[in-house]
Amino acid sequence: QxxxxxxxxVILREGEDAVINCSSSKALYSVHWYRQKHGEAPVxxxxxxxxxxxxxxxxxxxxxxxxxxxxxxxxTASQLSYSGTYFCGTxxxxxxxxxxxxxxxxxxxP
Amino acid sequence: xTEVTQTPKHLVMGMTNKKxxxxxxxxxxxxxxxxxxxxxxxxxxxxxxxxxxxxxxxSVPSRFSPECPNSSLLNLHxxxxxxxxxxxYLCASSQDSHVVGETQYFGPGxxxxxx
Numbered sequence: 001q002x003x004x005x006x007x008x009x010v011i012l013r014e015g016e017d018a019v020i021n022c023s024s025s026k027a028l029y030s031v032h033w034y035r036q037k038h039g040e041a042p043v044x045x046x047x048x049x050x051x052x053x054x055x056x057x058x059x060x061x062x063x064x065x066x067x068x069x070x071x072x073x074x075x076t077a078s079q080l081s082y083s084g085t086y087f088c089g090t091x092x093x094x095x096x097x098x099x100x101x102x103x104x105x106x107x108x109x110p
Numbered sequence: 111x112t113e114v115t116q117t118p119k120h121l122v123m124g125m126t127n128k129k130x131x132x133x134x135x136x137x138x139x140x141x142x143x144x145x146x147x148x149x150x151x152x153x154x155x156x157x158x159x160x161x162x163x164x165x166x167x168x169s170v171p172s173r174f175s176p177e178c179p180n181s182s183l184l185n186l187h188x189x190x191x192x193x194x195x196x197x198x199y200l201c202a203s204s205q206d207s208h209v210v211g212e213t214q215y216f217g218p219g220x221x222x223x224x225x
Binding site: 002029030032034040041042043044047049053055087089091097098099100101102103 | 158
């Protein structure tokens with residue numbers, strides 16, 4: 001089951017904040033967040049696990065609501081380098097690879 | 111070092127050609143993955159290798175044939191592809207495929223064009 005991301009696209013001015021959401025209809029073990037710039041590989045940002053553990057970059061913050069099977073990625077004081085497509089990936093169960101959402105396109109303008 | 115390398119960067123092939131994509135990692139990871147990504151779409155899982163054995167095949171057509179010669183290398187052999195197979199092929203690796211919350215590290219991809 002593919003997770004659902006929202007919004008599909010967002011345009012920000014430098015310094016503004018944004019929230020990207022990811023939800024699933026199935027029970028989740030973890031949520032992974034990646035950013036991909038055009039023509040490049042997805043770059044790992046953060047993993048959120050059931051029970052509250054998080055692993056990732058210090059400047060990125062995110063939340064994981066286990067009951068609602070939802071995760072949100074918080075981008076604060078956005079920089080031009082934040083532009084790209086953000087994907088959330090979910091593990092359907094322990095020992096499986098990632099099922100990615102359709103992505104959220106983020107553009108930060110000067 | 112969290113680098114996954116892939117060769118070639120770009121590949122153009124005809125429908126009758128046979129070619130191979132290569133992926134390499136030296137992080138000691140025991141799980142390796144092939145994903146296919148079409149333009150403006152998310153990566154789609156194709157294969158998972160765990161400890162050099164194929165553990166997941168996502169119903170991929172037989173014209174794609176994966177191979178894991180050792181724990182650092184992953185190949186994808188291509189034969190009789192169709193134009194709709196044109197895409198970015200991404201390789202990824204993680205410490206293990208059977209542990210929740212393992213980070214997957216992606217290579218830069220091979221951009222394939224089938225004529």
